[in-house]
Amino acid sequence: MASNNLTTRPSVAVHAPGGTASGVEPTDTPVMQLRDVSVYYGSYEAVRGTTMPIQQNQVTAMIGPSGCGKSTVLRALNRMNDPIPGARVSGEVSFHGQDLYARDVDPIQVRRRIGMVFQKPNPFPKSIFDNVAYGLRINGIKGRLDDHVEEALTKAALWDEVKDKLRKSALALSGGQQQRLCIARTIAVKPEVILMDEPCSALDPIATAKIEDLMFELTSDYTIVIVTHNMQQAARVSHYTAFFTAEVDDKQVRHGRLVEFSQTGKLFTNPADKRTEDYITGRFG
Amino acid sequence: MSVTAPPATRPATGGPDLTRAALSGRRRFTNHLATAAIWGAVLLAVIPLALVAYTVIGKGAGVMSLSFLTEDIPNSYRREGGGMAPAIIGTLVITGAAALMAIPLGVFGAIYLNEYGKQKPLARVIRLMADVMTGVPSIVMGLFVYISWVLLVGQQTGFAGALALACLMLPVVIRSSEEMLRLVPEELRQASMALGARKWKTTLTVVLPAAISGITSGSLLAVARAAGETAPIIIVTGIVFTPNWNLFDGSNTALPAQIFRNASTSFPAAQDRAWGAALTLIVIVLSFTVIARFISSRFAIKER
Numbered sequence: 025m026a027s028n029n030l031t032t033r034p035s036v037a038v039h040a041p042g043g044t045a046s047g048v049e050p051t052d053t054p055v056m057q058l059r060d061v062s063v064y065y066g067s068y069e070a071v072r073g074t075t076m077p078i079q080q081n082q083v084t085a086m087i088g089p090s091g092c093g094k095s096t097v098l099r100a101l102n103r104m105n106d107p108i109p110g111a112r113v114s115g116e117v118s119f120h121g122q123d124l125y126a127r128d129v130d131p132i133q134v135r136r137r138i139g140m141v142f143q144k145p146n147p148f149p150k151s152i153f154d155n156v157a158y159g160l161r162i163n164g165i166k167g168r169l170d171d172h173v174e175e176a177l178t179k180a181a182l183w184d185e186v187k188d189k190l191r192k193s194a195l196a197l198s199g200g201q202q203q204r205l206c207i208a209r210t211i212a213v214k215p216e217v218i219l220m221d222e223p224c225s226a227l228d229p230i231a232t233a234k235i236e237d238l239m240f241e242l243t244s245d246y247t248i249v250i251v252t253h254n255m256q257q258a259a260r261v262s263h264y265t266a267f268f269t270a271e272v273d274d275k276q277v278r279h280g281r282l283v284e285f286s287q288t289g290k291l292f293t294n295p296a297d298k299r300t301e302d303y304i305t306g307r308f309g
Numbered sequence: 310m311s312v313t314a315p316p317a318t319r320p321a322t323g324g325p326d327l328t329r330a331a332l333s334g335r336r337r338f339t340n341h342l343a344t345a346a347i348w349g350a351v352l353l354a355v356i357p358l359a360l361v362a363y364t365v366i367g368k369g370a371g372v373m374s375l376s377f378l379t380e381d382i383p384n385s386y387r388r389e390g391g392g393m394a395p396a397i398i399g400t401l402v403i404t405g406a407a408a409l410m411a412i413p414l415g416v417f418g419a420i421y422l423n424e425y426g427k428q429k430p431l432a433r434v435i436r437l438m439a440d441v442m443t444g445v446p447s448i449v450m451g452l453f454v455y456i457s458w459v460l461l462v463g464q465q466t467g468f469a470g471a472l473a474l475a476c477l478m479l480p481v482v483i484r485s486s487e488e489m490l491r492l493v494p495e496e497l498r499q500a501s502m503a504l505g506a507r508k509w510k511t512t513l514t515v516v517l518p519a520a521i522s523g524i525t526s527g528s529l530l531a532v533a534r535a536a537g538e539t540a541p542i543i544i545v546t547g548i549v550f551t552p553n554w555n556l557f558d559g560s561n562t563a564l565p566a567q568i569f570r571n572a573s574t575s576f577p578a579a580q581d582r583a584w585g586a587a588l589t590l591i592v593i594v595l596s597f598t599v600i601a602r603f604i605s606s607r608f609a610i611k612e613r
Contacts, residue, residue, distance in 0.1 A: 091611065138507030146496035149519050160505040162514070208501070212502055 054248050055217060056101065061115035063096050063105065070096050071280035073143065074114070077264050083248045084257035085238055085288065089303070093280020094251045097268070098219050101249065102138035103131040106309065119217075132205065133158070136163065139285035142221040145202035147194035152177075152186050155194045155205055159213035172212060179245075180208035181238050192273040200231025207238065218242065220250040224257065236261050249285035255304055264290045267300045348365035362591075365422040369588030372581045378589070381561075382550045384569040397568040402539045402594065403467050403546065403563055404536045407474035411535075412528045414475075415482025419524075422483070423558065424512050436487075442480035450476050451541030458545070467561035473541035478531040485527025490521040525576055525605035533594045539565040542551050564590040 029062070054077035061074045071093035078084050078101075086094040096105070102123060105111040108270045117124045124134050147155050157174045165172065173190070177183040182204040191224050194205055203223060210218055220239075222231040239248055250259050258265050265288045270278050284291060284300045329337070330351040380392030418435070426432025459465055493516050501511040517524075547560030548570070564586045571583035 030331065102503065107502070132505050132507055135503055140499075142496060142499065142503075143494060146494070146500045148497060148500065148515055158501070158514070159506075162504065162506045162510050209500075236348075254486065266361035 039139070050208065053079060053080045055093040057116075057118045058101075059116040059118070061097065061100060061113060061117055062102050063093070063119060064110075064114070065108065067111035067306060068277070069279055071100075071268075072271075074282045076282060076285045078247060078249055079264060080247050081243050081245075082263040083243060083261050084266065085262035086251045086266045086268060087253075087255055087258045087303075088280075088283075089270060090253070091278065091280070092268040095221055097282075098221055098249060098251050101140045101219055102135050103142055104140060106131055106136075107209075107245060110132045129143075137212040137215050138219060139213065140219040140221065141203070141206050141210055141223050144226055145174065145199055145206055147197070147202050147304045148203050149193070149195060151191050152194050152197070152205060153190040155207050157211050158207055161246070163213055176208040178204075178210035179211055179242070180204045181241070182208055198231070198238040200227050200234060200296070203227060203231070203235060204238065207235070207242075211242070214309070217247045217249065220248065222251055222253060227255060232257070255292075257294050262288045264288060267291065267295075267297075267303065269303070271298055327483045339557035340469050341450065341591055347402055350498075357419045364583065365591060369586075372585035373588060375419070377582075377585050381552070382567065382582075383578075384550045385549070386574045389492075389578040391582065393567060393582065393589060395549055396562050396564045396586060397589060397593070398552045398554065399467060399470075399549075399561045399563040400536060402476060402556055403542070403553065403561060404532060405469045406468065406471035407478060408528070408532050411470065411475040411478035411482055411531065414548075415479050415528070415531075416486050416524060418479075418483045419486030419490055419518070420486050420512060423507070424516065436484075439480040439483045440565075442476075443484065445477075446540075447473075447477055447538050448540035448544070451544035454541065454545050464558075465545055465560045466558065467546055467553065467556040470542045470546035470561065470563065471556065473545055474535040474538055477538060477541070478528075478535050481531040481534070482528050485530070486524045489523030489527060490516060492523065494520045522605040526599050529598055530534070532597055535592050537590065540571050542566045543569065 041099045050190060056078035058074050058076050058078075062069055063070070063071045076098055086098060088094050098119060100113050105113070113125055119134070119138065124130070132171050141309045148158060151157070153171075153173055156176050157169050160169055160172055174183060174187075177186060185201060186205075194202065197205060203226075207218075207223075224235050225237075228234065236257065239250070242248060250258075250262065264285065266285045268280055269283050272278055284295060284297045286296070291300065294303055295304065301307075316419070346400050374388070377392045378388070378397065382393060382395055383391035418439075422432050422436060437603065450473050452478065455468055459469050459473055462469075497515050497519060498511055501515045502508075506514075542563045543566050546566070548562050548566070549560050553559050553561050568583045568586045568590070571579040571586065574580070
């Protein structure tokens with residue numbers, strides 16, 4: 025499959041590395057860096073030895089078959105695995121050079137700077153306004169909440185649809201609107217990095233297109249890491265792509281593994297690894 | 310008896326026969342039987358309920374009047390008239406004090422169990438103890454409070470009754486609240502966590518509001534049960550014939566205790582007062598329920 029088949033939406037395809045809309049080459053300033061990161065659940069090693077950078081103001085996609093550990097790695101980036109009993113991370117996940125798993129690091133501080141959007145839209149059972157204002161309130165931001173909420177909803181391309189019903193329940197919104205509300209809620213607290221765990225898998229193609237456009241808009245202010253099952257989506261929205269797969273070792277135990285990390289255009293047109301090529305061309309067993 | 314299925318008939322058009330007649334007799338019979346059984350069960354359940362309401366209203370409405378609600382209890386069973394004001398006041402203050410003690414404690418306990426303790430050994434022990442406590446008969450709880458509190462302070466008081474009722478309510482509140490907290494989707498906690506909320510903040514501002522309507526229902530059932538408890542009240546609060554607003558000094562009384570005392574005499578006037586007290590108790594519990602439902606609906610998750 026040639027790369028132009030994967031990029032069916034040219035308006036976004038031109039954002040791909042080597043031809044971004046603003047004519048800017050992919051930046052090369054890693055805001056985060058993974059070094060030999062393994063994630064364990066109890067004694068089970070779910071993901072083994074991942075080393076990759078997360079570049080600033082770029083979209084990094086993680087693709088791969090089910091069970092390859094891409095979501096696990098994503099959750100390791102803002103310590104969302106912490107509450108899972110037995111979950112443990114080895115290696116180094118650094119953010120601006122600071123190890124996120126150092127002893128004196130407060131996971132709350134980490135998550136305030138590295139936000140997350142989930143697979144299933146999960147708005148709080150509160151009003152639309154309160155959903156967006158929640159993060160601001162818990163972070164002690166007082167006063168002009170209205171302005172902050174409007175700004176976040178505008179950035180999430182939702183303001184025009186909800187400005188007349190801010191006091192209505194968020195649960196009355198459609199799935200696509202709920203997901204954009206969750207994005208608005210995340211960007212309201214102004215994180216540096218936004219992690220997205222298959223944000224479009226529960227949405228229809230139109231809602232998906234809106235979120236993909238939104239991701240591109242957001243890269244001017246934020247760094248985005250997205251996990252997706254959808255290769256076309258990765259090709260459309262990302263600057264860098266990491267391909268993970270599940271390997272069975274000599275003891276018949278499955279581990280997730282990073283196979284290849286490179287610029288998205290290169291990974292999809294000229295993959296360095298045979299396994300990547302098999303996967304992106306659909307020959308994956 | 311065997312019911313044979315009729316041969317599948319096909320209409321002239323050649324398509325499948327979708328009419329009811331095409332269904333086998335056996336399946337139709339089973340369906341009707343199940344429907345009849347469900348209706349029968351509903352009727353059986355409603356009969357005692359309707360009879361209780363009919364009897365209590367029929368016998369209690371006769372004595373019901375403003376003076377019944379406001380006058381003191383006659384200190385001779387034989388005397389006609391009088392009222393139940395001291396028992397109504399006793400029920401309200403004793404049950405109210407018990408609810409004030411048991412509900413916050415129980416909800417906090419449930420929060421510990423579901424949000425913090427989870428499957429830790431301490432949480433498992435507390436859960437087991439709560440289950441055991443649910444099965445303790447109320448008279449045993451009354452005796453326990455008599456020994457540990459009434460003998461200590463040297464007199465029967467309304468507070469002792471409230472203590473006994475609180476002990477009876479506590480395990481019910483803990484377990485029902487825990488079940489409600491468990492129904493709150495994990496995704497909401499994760500969403501709050503990903504925004505940089507600390508655990509107590511997540512619990513207080515996301516989890517608890519999402520569960521509040523269920524917690525209210527559960528707590529209410531506990532209050533309603535406690536309001537009708539008789540044995541511990543008789544043992545630990547004693548009896549009075551004039552209103553006593555002070556929980557900590559002097560004996561008190563409550564409607565269930567008055568029903569028991571008055572109904573077990575042979576004097577018609579006392580028996581009438583017992584029916585009146587029964588009706589009053591039912592109305593009080595009913596209005597608790599209505600008020601709490603109204604309050605919780607204001608907090609409840611709104612779909613639209």
